[in-house]
Amino acid sequence: xxxxxxxxxxxxxxxxxxxxxxxxxxxxxxxxxxxxxxxxxxxxxxxxxxxxxxxxxxxxxxxxxxxxxxxxxxxxxxxxxxxxxxxxxxxxxxxxxxxxxxxxxxxxxxxxxxxxxxxxxxxxxxxxxxxxxxxxxxxxxxxxxxxxxxxxxxxxxxxxxxxxxxxxxxxxxxxxxxxxxxxxxxxxxxxxxxxxxxxxxxxxxxx
Amino acid sequence: xxxxxxxxxxxxxxxxxxxxxxxxxxxxxxxxxxxxxxxxxxxxxxxxxxxxxxxxxxxxxxxxxxxxxxxxxxxxxxxxxxxxxxxxxxxxxxxxxxxxxxxxxxxxxxxxxxxxxxxxxxxxxxxxxxxxxxxxxxxxxxxxxxxxxxxxxxxxxxxxxxxxxxxxxxxxxxxxxxxxxxxxxxxxxxxxxxxxxxxxxxxxxxxxxxxxxxxxxxxxxxxxxxxxxxxxxxxxxxxxxxxxxxxxxxxxxxxxxxxxxxxxxxxxxxxxxxxxxxxxxxxxxxxxxxxxxxxxxxxxxxxxxxxxxxxxxxxxxxxxxxxxxxxxxxxxxxxxxxxxxxxxxxxxxxxxxxxxxxxxxxxxxxxxxxxxxxxxxxxxxxxxxxxxxxxxxxxxxxxxxxxxxxxxxxxxxxxxxxxxxxxxxxxxxxxxxxxxxxxxxxxxxxxxxxxx
Numbered sequence: 001x002x003x004x005x006x007x008x009x010x011x012x013x014x015x016x017x018x019x020x021x022x023x024x025x026x027x028x029x030x031x032x033x034x035x036x037x038x039x040x041x042x043x044x045x046x047x048x049x050x051x052x053x054x055x056x057x058x059x060x061x062x063x064x065x066x067x068x069x070x071x072x073x074x075x076x077x078x079x080x081x082x083x084x085x086x087x088x089x090x091x092x093x094x095x096x097x098x099x100x101x102x103x104x105x106x107x108x109x110x111x112x113x114x115x116x117x118x119x120x121x122x123x124x125x126x127x128x129x130x131x132x133x134x135x136x137x138x139x140x141x142x143x144x145x146x147x148x149x150x151x152x153x154x155x156x157x158x159x160x161x162x163x164x165x166x167x168x169x170x171x172x173x174x175x176x177x178x179x180x181x182x183x184x185x186x187x188x189x190x191x192x193x194x195x196x197x198x199x200x201x202x203x204x205x206x207x
Numbered sequence: 208x209x210x211x212x213x214x215x216x217x218x219x220x221x222x223x224x225x226x227x228x229x230x231x232x233x234x235x236x237x238x239x240x241x242x243x244x245x246x247x248x249x250x251x252x253x254x255x256x257x258x259x260x261x262x263x264x265x266x267x268x269x270x271x272x273x274x275x276x277x278x279x280x281x282x283x284x285x286x287x288x289x290x291x292x293x294x295x296x297x298x299x300x301x302x303x304x305x306x307x308x309x310x311x312x313x314x315x316x317x318x319x320x321x322x323x324x325x326x327x328x329x330x331x332x333x334x335x336x337x338x339x340x341x342x343x344x345x346x347x348x349x350x351x352x353x354x355x356x357x358x359x360x361x362x363x364x365x366x367x368x369x370x371x372x373x374x375x376x377x378x379x380x381x382x383x384x385x386x387x388x389x390x391x392x393x394x395x396x397x398x399x400x401x402x403x404x405x406x407x408x409x410x411x412x413x414x415x416x417x418x419x420x421x422x423x424x425x426x427x428x429x430x431x432x433x434x435x436x437x438x439x440x441x442x443x444x445x446x447x448x449x450x451x452x453x454x455x456x457x458x459x460x461x462x463x464x465x466x467x468x469x470x471x472x473x474x475x476x477x478x479x480x481x482x483x484x485x486x487x488x489x490x491x492x493x494x495x496x497x498x499x500x501x502x503x504x505x506x507x508x509x510x511x512x513x514x515x516x517x518x519x520x521x522x523x524x525x526x527x528x529x530x531x532x533x534x535x536x537x538x539x540x541x542x543x544x545x546x547x548x549x550x551x552x553x554x555x556x557x558x559x560x561x562x563x564x565x566x567x568x569x570x571x572x573x574x575x576x577x578x579x580x581x582x583x584x585x586x587x588x589x590x591x592x593x594x595x596x597x598x599x600x601x602x603x604x605x606x607x608x609x610x611x612x613x614x615x616x617x618x619x620x621x622x623x624x625x626x627x628x629x630x631x632x633x634x635x636x637x638x639x640x641x642x643x644x645x646x647x648x649x650x651x652x653x654x655x656x657x658x659x
Contacts, residue, residue, distance in 0.1 A: 038303045060301030068296070082291055091302060150302050155294045163294060170295035 009120045013110050016117075016190035017076035021069040023128055023186070023193065024102065028065055028086055028153070029055050030135045031100055035088060035142070037149050049129040068153055071164060075157055076104070076191060079111035083156035087173045091148040096173050098142065098199045105192040117189035127186035131195050134183040141181065142199055175200050325573075327589065327599045331630035332619070334603075335368070337361055342606065342625035344521060344538065344565065345446075345473040345489060346432045347390040347403075349610035349623045354397030356414065357612065357621055359629060360388035365402055367414060370614065378402075378412055379419070392434035392441075397615075401441050403431030409443055411455060423460050426451035433475040435484075437498075442484060444472030450486055450496075467494045467509045476523040478530065483510070483549055485533050487520025493535050495549045511552035517541040522578065524567035526592075534576055536564025544578060544590075558595045560588065565609050570635045571617035577634060579622055581607030587622060589634060601632055 011019075026048055033043045033054040038061060043054040056062055075081035086100040110117065154170055163169065178198035185194040339362040340348060348360040357368040358378065363386030365378040381388060381404060390403030399420070402410040409423040409431055427445030435442050440462065441453045450465035450472055465486065474487030484496040495511040513535075522536030522544075532555070533547045542562055546555040563581035570577065574592045585608055587601040606625030613620055613635075620632045 058301065064296070064298070064300040148303060151300060152295055153300075157292045157294055159292055161292055161294075163292070166297055167294045168297050170293050172293055 009118045010116050011119050011121075011124075011188055011190060012116045013077055013079075013114070013190055016110075016188040017073045019124060019128075019188055020076050020104070020191045020193060021073035023131075024072055024084055025065050025069040026053055026055075026132065027100070027102070027135060027195075028068070029053065030132060031086055031088075032056065032061070032151060034136055034139050035098070035145060035149070037088060037145075037151050049125055049132055051129055051132055053132065067166070071167070072155065075155065075161065076106070077111075078161075079106040079108060080158040080161045081106070081155060082158065083154075085154040085156070085173075087152045087154060088145065088149050089152065089173070091150050093147070096175050096200070097145055097149065098197060099173070099175060099178070101194075101196040101198060103194045103196070105194075107190045110190045119187070119189040124186060124188055127184065130184045131186060134195075138181070138183075138197060142197070177201060325636050327601075328633050329599070329601060331601070331603050331622075332633050333631045335629040335631075337623055337627050337629040340609075340623055340625070340627050341387060341389075342609070343389075343432075344519065344563075344607075344609060345471050347392070347434065347473075347610065348388065349612045349621065349629075350391050350393050350400075351612035351614055351621060352393030352397040352400070352414075353395060353615050355615050356393075356397065357629075358391045358393060358400055358414075359623060360391050360402070363387045365391055365400075365412075370619075376417075378414060378417065379410070381410075389430045389432045390434045392436060394436050394441075395438065401434050401436070401443075403434050403443060405430045407431060407445065407447075409434070409441070409453070411441075421455070423453050423455070426453060426461055433472050433486075435475040435477050437477045437481045437484070442475055442477065444468075444475045444486060444488075446471040448472060448488065448490070450475065450484075463507060465494070465496050465507050465509070467496075467512065468492055473519060473521040474523040474535075476525055476533075478525045478533075478549070479527065480530060483531075485523045485525070485535070485549070487516075487523055487535060489519040491516050491518055491520065491537075491541070493520045493523075493547075495533070495547075495552065511547075511549065513547065513552060513554070515545060515554055515557070516543065518563075522564045522567040524569050524576070527569050527571050528574065534567050534569070536560075536567050536578060539563040539581065544576070544595075546593075556593065556595065558590075562586075563607060565607055566611035566622075568611050568613050568620060571613075572636060575635070577611070577620060579608035579611050585624065585626075587611075587620070587632060587634065599634070601634065603630055604628065 030053060032038050038056060038058060042056055042058045044057050045052050046055055072081060072084060081104050083101065083103045087096055088098040089096050109115065154173065175198055179201050180196060180198045183195035183197065185192060337359060351357045355370045357370055359366050364380040365388055367376045367378050379402065385404045385406045385408065387405050388402055389405050392401045394400065398413065398415055400412045400414050402412060407427040407429055411420040413420055426443055427447050427449055429446035431443050431445050433444030439454060439456050441455050442450060443453060444450045448468035448470055451461055452463035453460040454462045468488035468490055470489035472486055472488045476485045482498050486494045486496065493513040493516060494509040496507060497510040516537035518538035518540035520535055520537055524534045526532035531548055531550045533549050534544060535547065536544045542564065543557050543559050544564055545557045548555055560578060560580060562584060564578055565581060566579040568577045575598065576590045576592050578588050580586050580588065584602060585604040585606055587608060588597055589599040591598055604624040604626050608622045608624045610623045611620055618633065618635045618637060620634050621629060622632065623629045
């Protein structure tokens with residue numbers, strides 16, 4: 001996955017796309033682990049971003065995420081990906097409990113002209129590390145998922161983006177009147193990723 | 208309309224709208240998806256385009272209700288979506304296998320939704336000795352009256368055990384020729400008790416005064432093993448296969464005779480309405496008799512003759528929450544619990560329990576049925592109705608559990624078995640107001656004390 005040009009502080013579109021899509025892969029794994037969507041024992045520990053990270057060992061989930069990241073990487077290189085959303089829903093009810101929202105701003109100039117930017121790998125890693133820490137600590141404020149859950153991933157792309165054979169159009173799976181927490185963002189100077197988690201309000205304590 | 212009034216109007220209206228939305232909100236439905244009416248979709252679009260276009264920089268909330276405002280917002284968002292494509296994989300990620308953590312959380316969720324699960328003690332609450340109890344499947348030697356007094360016949364003696372204070376007293380010991388006692392049954396008042404004897408007589412006792420009121424003779428040719436009350440009518444079933452309705456108030460007490468059984472009648476139960484009588488016999492027959500077609504002159508014809516059981520039918524229980532539902536259990540060669548619609552005579556369900564069914568009781572508070580069994584487990588089995596899923600198996604008796612009786616509050620069950628013990632089970636839950644009477648009367652030697 002990581003074909004990033006680690007040479008000095010130059011970052012290319014391709015390298016940036018790889019970093020961002022790889023980030024999605026790890027972030028998705030981390031969310032699935034921390035939110036208990038899949039059983040704890042189906043994850044294995046690896047070291048990444050200077051943190052212990054957990055990766056699923058479930059073949060089905062593994063291939064789903066790797067298919068996802070390779071497609072996202074393609075769209076990122078074309079600058080067509082606006083947002084990626086990981087949705088956690090009740091297995092039986094299909095009710096949406098959480099939306100992990102990663103919105104992407106792409107530097108259009110880089111895509112059009114094929115130029116590169118400057119930012120050190122180290123700095124990007126540090127930014128990503130901060131997000132990963134926040135994802136891991138999100139369990140402290142997110143409401144408990146009290147029923148078995150499933151997840152899905154939505155990719156928001158430009159309208160002119162061709163729908164790949166394995167993809168279909170989906171509804172946004174929004175949460176009605178959600179609670180929102182903004183997490184850190186990271187910027188490769190080509191792709192800026194803002195992270196936000198919105199979740200179903202536990203109780204209605206409005207007037 | 209001025210700007211200020213429009214904005215105040217808006218703030219006034221916003222709250223009720225939110226409330227309205229909140230009321231409609233339900234955790235099950237996901238109302239945040241905008242699903243326009245198909246037939247109205249063009250009109251909405253046109254309306255949005257017209258009003259938005261016309262207004263320009265005008266205050267958009269003027270002359271429009273907040274709901275329209277919210278609607279317009281959603282509409283705008285929908286149109287905004289058109290700049291974006293939302294895509295998802297056709298193949299969804301594998302759903303998590305039902306591993307232990309998920310099982311736990313789902314179980315917890317279900318429990319929260321339903322009422323908290325009742326704890327069913329697996330052991331008997333107390334055990335009393337019942338020496339010389341007749342190990343005879345065809346008799347009915349245990350009953351629990353409405354005044355919370357338990358009666359049990361041991362040999363030729365009828366004992367009363369007051370469940371509220373744990374006191375035991377002897378009601379009667381019949382003489383050698385008349386005995387042993389073959390059946391006991393409390394009248395609905397909890398004061399009078401009928402005692403069936405081996406010599407075909409039936410005695411009526413006043414339990415408070417310990418006085419024999421009358422002896423019913425002439426109804427049967429042999430022992431009376433089954434009794435049930437329907438107000439002032441005492442129905443007796445005999446080894447002669449006859450069922451007799453005795454009006455205990457009148458001198459000529461035999462008012463009706465039901466003839467249908469060829470062998471000993473061992474199960475007799477009136478429905479709660481008093482309209483239908485179920486009778487089971489050693490001839491494997493189950494009869495339903497209708498009160499309204501009974502007559503004193505001619506032997507009454509049964510309403511239904513049910514021949515599905517393949518062994519003696521002793522265990523009978525009318526469902527407390529469905530008037531025409533009867534549960535019946537068959538003996539050792541049959542082992543089945545069957546459910547009947549007694550209006551139509553249709554068999555609704557049949558469950559092979561794997562063991563002789565000696566007695567059946569419905570839970571008055573829950574849709575549950577308790578059955579008592581013989582070889583091999585000598586257990587009490589609690590079933591969920593109508594799924595007939597086993598909820599609990601209560602073991603402890605070392606011989607077949609011949610008789611069961613339910614406390615007046617419906618919570619405690621007494622069982623008497625061939626192992627000469629009488630056990631109390633807190634199987635149907637605890638009463639809402641007070642603890643069941645036997646518990647309140649806990650004695651220092653309550654665990655095993657002799658009844659006499």
